[in-house]
Amino acid sequence: MTHRIGIILNGVTGRMGTNQHLERSLCSIIKEGGIQLGSGQRIMPEIILTGRNEEKLRVLAEEHGRKTTGETFPYTTDLEGALNGSYGNYEVFFDASGTLQRGKFIEMAAAAGKAIYCEKPTATKSAEALRLAKLVDDAGLKNGVVQDKLWLPGFRKVRALRDRGYFGDILSVRGEFGYWVFTGLGGEQPAQRPSWNYRSEDGGGIMIDMFCHWHYLINNLFGPIRRLVAYGNTDITQRRNEHGDAFTCTADDSAYAIFVLHDGTVCQFNSSWCVRVRRDDLLSVEINGTKGSAVAGLRDVYLQSASDTPKPVWNPDVEQPIQFLDDWQKAPEGMVYDNAFKIQWQDFLRHVVLDEPWCYSLHEGAKGVQLAELGMQSWMESRWVEIPEL
Numbered sequence: 001m002t003h004r005i006g007i008i009l010n011g012v013t014g015r016m017g018t019n020q021h022l023e024r025s026l027c028s029i030i031k032e033g034g035i036q037l038g039s040g041q042r043i044m045p046e047i048i049l050t051g052r053n054e055e056k057l058r059v060l061a062e063e064h065g066r067k068t069t070g071e072t073f074p075y076t077t078d079l080e081g082a083l084n085g086s087y088g089n090y091e092v093f094f095d096a097s098g099t100l101q102r103g104k105f106i107e108m109a110a111a112a113g114k115a116i117y118c119e120k121p122t123a124t125k126s127a128e129a130l131r132l133a134k135l136v137d138d139a140g141l142k143n144g145v146v147q148d149k150l151w152l153p154g155f156r157k158v159r160a161l162r163d164r165g166y167f168g169d170i171l172s173v174r175g176e177f178g179y180w181v182f183t184g185l186g187g188e189q190p191a192q193r194p195s196w197n198y199r200s201e202d203g204g205g206i207m208i209d210m211f212c213h214w215h216y217l218i219n220n221l222f223g224p225i226r227r228l229v230a231y232g233n234t235d236i237t238q239r240r241n242e243h244g245d246a247f248t249c250t251a252d253d254s255a256y257a258i259f260v261l262h263d264g265t266v267c268q269f270n271s272s273w274c275v276r277v278r279r280d281d282l283l284s285v286e287i288n289g290t291k292g293s294a295v296a297g298l299r300d301v302y303l304q305s306a307s308d309t310p311k312p313v314w315n316p317d318v319e320q321p322i323q324f325l326d327d328w329q330k331a332p333e334g335m336v337y338d339n340a341f342k343i344q345w346q347d348f349l350r351h352v353v354l355d356e357p358w359c360y361s362l363h364e365g366a367k368g369v370q371l372a373e374l375g376m377q378s379w380m381e382s383r384w385v386e387i388p389e390l
């Protein structure tokens with residue numbers, strides 16, 4: 001038996017919409033013959049692409065439709081029509097448009113009674129994120145927010161290590177995120193991220209972007225956050241946009257934070273689009289425990305147990321005798337790891353169709369927005385901030 005599930009993909013011509021959600025998640029699921037449920041049952045997505053630019057939608061629908069089903073995917077600029085059934089029956093609404101557009105689209109989808117799934121952040125202010133969460137909850141609609149990092153191979157391995165007690169007591173967590181985003185100025189290459197990321201009036205800023213991720217990552221792997229102190233900065237004040245025009249950056253492009261958990265564990269995360277990488281990966285998280293430590297990248301994890309720990313002595317007058325990188329072992333690959341966004345899509349669709357448990361709701365997403373907002377408050381007021389129950 002095939003459970004057909006119709007999905008409206010909105011804002012799909014953007015970077016995330018096209019690469020992660022359309023190509024690597026839904027097209028991949030469709031090409032595999034749907035989500036296999038055992039005993040011959042499966043969930044098969046049927047998608048329609050929506051957005052503002054008909055020509056971009058047509059190109060995307062033709063290219064990906066042909067590669068996936070052999071036929072162009074349906075598409076339209078008439079979102080209202082897609083929601084009210086003018087183009088067929090679609091039960092799920094997904095949004096990967098800009099952060100500041102999200103609220104309007106969620107309102108429309110809620111009014112149409114759709115199950116709602118969307119990119120993070122759901123808003124730039126927690127009051128708005130909470131309003132949207134309440135709107136969909138009060139309407140009794142199934143809902144979810146992308147929390148993709150939880151399904152990255154590196155963090156799935158960390159979770160498994162934690163569950164088998166590898167770390168002993170976890171003492172501290174240090175996250176280093178970032179890479180050089182080109183400015184497009186002074187002979188530099190064009191930027192590899194959308195220019196709105198560097199304008200706060202367009203929903204940009206690294207704190208609102210990354211603290212949402214740090215919230216669910218820390219919360220799910222290490223425990224709930226009790227308080228934080230944060231500082232942000234706009235390191236680079238001028239960049240060139242997609243049209244080649246120079247603009248003034250109004251949003252933070254680097255952010256530094258210490259999060260203290262309820263059990264006292266300290267998690268410190270640096271985030272920046274103005275750093276050059278000399279570490280294993282674009283995100284590297286070091287977890288130090290009484291029995292062992294781990295350094296997780298997006299895919300690989302390196303381990304050092306208590307018994308492998310070298311005993312350094314401070315002496316800058318001689319060449320360092322210890323090759324520190326040699327005392328780390330690569331964590332074994334337990335399985336084949338599929339795309340993180342795709343796994344979360346599969347879980348969400350199983351939740352919608354089969355009513356399976358799901359905890360990555362708009363309300364959970366709002367907590368990430370709250371953390372970013374309180375981070376900005378800490379920065380502006382130069383002080384520690386407690387995190388109240390949302």
Ligand SMILES: NC(=O)c1ccc[n+]([C@@H]2O[C@H](COP(=O)([O-])OP(=O)(O)OC[C@H]3O[C@@H](n4cnc5c(N)ncnc54)[C@H](O)[C@@H]3O)[C@@H](O)[C@H]2O)c1
Nearest residue numbers: 011013014015016017052096097098099101119120121194
């Ligand atoms: N989960 C993650 O790791 C992750 C990573 C990057 C971005 N994001 C989030 O995904 C969202 C999209 O980011 P992106 O990097 O793809 O940006 P983008 O600029 O590449 O894409 C935004 C898309 O929204 C569309 N759009 C904007 N206004 C619209 C409107 N009024 N109606 C319809 N469509 C509209 C744009 O045309 C574009 O297709 C943002 O909210 C961002 O915070 C999440």
